[in-house]
Amino acid sequence: MAGAAAVATKSLAGSRARAASTVLGQVVLPGEELLLPEQEDAEGPESAGQRPLRLNAGTRSRVRVVCGPGLRRSGDRLLVTKCGRLRHKEHGGGGVYWVDSQQKRYVPVKGDHVIGIVTAKSGDIFKVDVGGSEPASLSYLAFEGATKRNRPNVQVGDLIYGQFVVANKDMEPEMVCIDSCGRANGMGVIGQDGLLFKVTLGLIRKLLAPDCEILQEVGKLYPLEIVFGMNGRIWVKAKTIQQTLILANILEACEHMTSDQRKQIFSRLAES
Amino acid sequence: MKETPLSNCERRFLLRAIEEKKRLDGRQTYDYRNIKISFGTDYGCCIVELGKTRVLGQVSCELVSPKLNRATEGILFFNLELSQMAAPAFEPGRQSDLLVKLNRLLERCLRNSKCIDTESLCVVAGEKVWQIRVDLHLLNHDGNIIDAASIAAIVALCHFRRPDVFVQGEEVTLYTPEERDPVPLSVHHVPVCVSFAFFQQGTFLLVDPSEREERVMDGLLVIAVNKHREICTIQSSGGIMLLKEQVLRCSKIAGVKAAEITELIQKALENDRIVRKEGGKFGFAESIANQRITAFKMEEAPVDTSDVEEKAEEIITETEPPPEVVSKPLLWSPGTAQIGGGVENSWGDPEESEQEEEDTGSDEAVLLDGAEVDTAPEASNSGSQDAPIVLSDSEEEEMIILEPDKNLKKIRTRTVSTKQEKAPSKKPVKKRKKKTAN
Numbered sequence: 001m002a003g004a005a006a007v008a009t010k011s012l013a014g015s016r017a018r019a020a021s022t023v024l025g026q027v028v029l030p031g032e033e034l035l036l037p038e039q040e041d042a043e044g045p046e047s048a049g050q051r052p053l054r055l056n057a058g059t060r061s062r063v064r065v066v067c068g069p070g071l072r073r074s075g076d077r078l079l080v081t082k083c084g085r086l087r088h089k090e091h092g093g094g095g096v097y098w099v100d101s102q103q104k105r106y107v108p109v110k111g112d113h114v115i116g117i118v119t120a121k122s123g124d125i126f127k128v129d130v131g132g133s134e135p136a137s138l139s140y141l142a143f144e145g146a147t148k149r150n151r152p153n154v155q156v157g158d159l160i161y162g163q164f165v166v167a168n169k170d171m172e173p174e175m176v177c178i179d180s181c182g183r184a185n186g187m188g189v190i191g192q193d194g195l196l197f198k199v200t201l202g203l204i205r206k207l208l209a210p211d212c213e214i215l216q217e218v219g220k221l222y223p224l225e226i227v228f229g230m231n232g233r234i235w236v237k238a239k240t241i242q243q244t245l246i247l248a249n250i251l252e253a254c255e256h257m258t259s260d261q262r263k264q265i266f267s268r269l270a271e272s
Numbered sequence: 273m274k275e276t277p278l279s280n281c282e283r284r285f286l287l288r289a290i291e292e293k294k295r296l297d298g299r300q301t302y303d304y305r306n307i308k309i310s311f312g313t314d315y316g317c318c319i320v321e322l323g324k325t326r327v328l329g330q331v332s333c334e335l336v337s338p339k340l341n342r343a344t345e346g347i348l349f350f351n352l353e354l355s356q357m358a359a360p361a362f363e364p365g366r367q368s369d370l371l372v373k374l375n376r377l378l379e380r381c382l383r384n385s386k387c388i389d390t391e392s393l394c395v396v397a398g399e400k401v402w403q404i405r406v407d408l409h410l411l412n413h414d415g416n417i418i419d420a421a422s423i424a425a426i427v428a429l430c431h432f433r434r435p436d437v438f439v440q441g442e443e444v445t446l447y448t449p450e451e452r453d454p455v456p457l458s459v460h461h462v463p464v465c466v467s468f469a470f471f472q473q474g475t476f477l478l479v480d481p482s483e484r485e486e487r488v489m490d491g492l493l494v495i496a497v498n499k500h501r502e503i504c505t506i507q508s509s510g511g512i513m514l515l516k517e518q519v520l521r522c523s524k525i526a527g528v529k530a531a532e533i534t535e536l537i538q539k540a541l542e543n544d545r546i547v548r549k550e551g552g553k554f555g556f557a558e559s560i561a562n563q564r565i566t567a568f569k570m571e572e573a574p575v576d577t578s579d580v581e582e583k584a585e586e587i588i589t590e591t592e593p594p595p596e597v598v599s600k601p602l603l604w605s606p607g608t609a610q611i612g613g614g615v616e617n618s619w620g621d622p623e624e625s626e627q628e629e630e631d632t633g634s635d636e637a638v639l640l641d642g643a644e645v646d647t648a649p650e651a652s653n654s655g656s657q658d659a660p661i662v663l664s665d666s667e668e669e670e671m672i673i674l675e676p677d678k679n680l681k682k683i684r685t686r687t688v689s690t691k692q693e694k695a696p697s698k699k700p701v702k703k704r705k706k707k708t709a710n
Contacts, residue, residue: 117279129277157280195285223588235281241289245296 034078068098102202106131106231108167115229116160131231142176144184159190194237203255275361304480309540313555316432320424324414329424330407331432338401346393347403359413381496385504389458415482422465463504466526468493497530
């Protein structure tokens with residue numbers, strides 16, 4: 001009786017909420033609900049079973065779980081909004097959960113460092129295209145050492161590396177080229193030469209991960225300058241055009257290669 | 273959506289690369305990208321991929337009354353559509369110029385060249401003729417739409433089968449495909465468009481421009497040729513002045529390319545015919561391999577890597593070490609010092625805006641001096657952080673130097689740490705001579 005009822009509830013409910021810890025590393029689809037660790041006990045017993053009485057029924061151990069990209073809170077549970085693999089990291093408190101997905105279209109997020117192209121200068125602000133739905137606005141005072149008399153030397157068509165201070169779905173994004181202390185910290189206008197190309201967002205995240213082998217291997221090849229924007233844009237500069245082209249092609253191809261193939265290519269380059 | 277703007281550095285890079293005869297994907301000047309032709313299950317349906325540019329072609333036919341002034345000829349109708357999935361810039365209202373240009377070019381290439389025998393499309397003179405309609409959809413835009421579209425159109429026309437018709441006196445019998453096998457159209461020749469992009473007022477030319485090359489090109493020359501070296505149509509746009517020799521040279525190249533492409537088309541048609549005859553599986557679903565690792569592979573870009581290592585060695589041996597900056601701090605009062613002039617501002621100097629090279633240079637410099645290092649590190653640190661020196665925003669010319677009292681304690685702890693560490697904090701210390709303003 002209990003078994004049949006259980007099967008019926010499963011099929012009726014569609015997908016029963018699964019515990020997040022069991023699904024780590026697996027593919028999740030949008031619409032799935034995930035349970036956080038402390039909620040599993042409440043769902044455990046079936047309808048026929050007895051629920052254990054709790055003396056402190058109202059309070060639950062509060063663990064601060066951070067809900068990363070691809071997840072959204074719905075009531076007590078996590079709702080998946082993107083398809084991809086579920087990941088978790090223990091990081092002070094309850095940890096972070098997020099969905100690793102692949103996409104090419106960038107959506108501005110506050111705090112992200114991006115490469116933008118200046119499209120217009122109007123009065124006090126620059127309009128910068130960052131690959132999102134709207135161009136971001138960048139005030140001319142948001143550069144290191146800029147004052148009303150001392151304007152930065154930015155032309156239409158220049159590349160800018162900056163970060164978002166305002167980026168939500170209701171407002172036009174705003175970016176700046178200084179950090180909270182007022183220093184540039186590497187941001188600002190990117191130099192004149194070099195090549196800008198676009199890759200997927202997942203590749204950027206992979207390349208910016210702390211111990212990226214690809215970057216170390218590339219750095220051993222020859223001197224280069226490289227800027228990664230979280231909006232999928234990479235700017236590369238090497239001594240000659242040929243080297244820059246090789247770099248651009250390697251980075252674009254890294255997405256589709258296994259690490260063995262990559263090592264082969266690098267060893268071939270190092271020999272030639 | 274608006275098109276992504278082309279930045280100045282991309283434009284400059286592309287033009288410089290073209291001057292050195294290098295293309296982004298490693299092709300030679302006269303090389304085409306890989307052309308891939310696949311057929312659908314219906315007759316007359318094909319997808320042509322020229323690199324990443326994809327065009328879908330579909331042919332259909334209908335019996336209609338002929339045009340009044342051409343009572344014995346069938347009707348050919350071409351329609352190219354730029355789908356919104358091809359590029360973010362393609363929106364329903366916004367594509368008219370490009371669309372009209374492409375459609376006209378296609379019509380001139382295929383209709384005016386009489387590649388299809390329209391007399392054979394006549395069923396009853398003056399009353400019923402076949403109207404052949406070719407619909408082309410651009411699925412992805414990566415440059416050179418016109419070439420891909422013309423190949424798709426002619427391949428679809430060659431692949432198409434129309435229902436068989438039998439005329440006896442006044443009686444016309446139209447057979448369904450089940451009763452009698454459909455009949456192919458009669459194709460006289462296979463015209464193919466070849467595009468040439470010109471740069472720097474006609475000095476450099478490239479065959480089969482990709483999307484980025486199209487953005488920086490000065491003008492475009494399109495020549496439609498068949499394998500017998502007969503020119504079907506020729507069009508030059510962009511307003512560049514071309515010399516006679518250039519046009520002649522381009523037409524010769526176009527002839528060679530058209531021959532190669534025609535061979536490819538014939539092979540593809542033949543393969544499809546064999547597969548259908550033997551009863552094997554055909555169609556789009558079959559041409560995409562799933563369940564295999566290579567399903568999502570990328571084409572290898574033939575980039576020449578031969579002389580990279582020697583060049584790198586050369587460069588490394590020839591470059592001088594970075595100049596050592598000897599800092600001479602001026603001690604204003606115990607706890608405050610100044611390094612550098614502090615007056616000139618070097619905004620917008622591209623050499624100084626790179627992020628990576630600055631750290632090691634200035635850090636090493638700071639540790640070089642002996643005892644003077646005491647005041648130097650905190651001076652530079654306090655100079656950039658706490659800003660005791662204010663660059664004038666107002667009319668004042670001289671600099672105001674504040675006397676920080678509480679900095680004394682901070683400074684002492686700092687000296688200890690900087691002396692011991694090899695490379696102090698990862699904050700990039702700017703080489704710029706200005707100070708931060710409050």
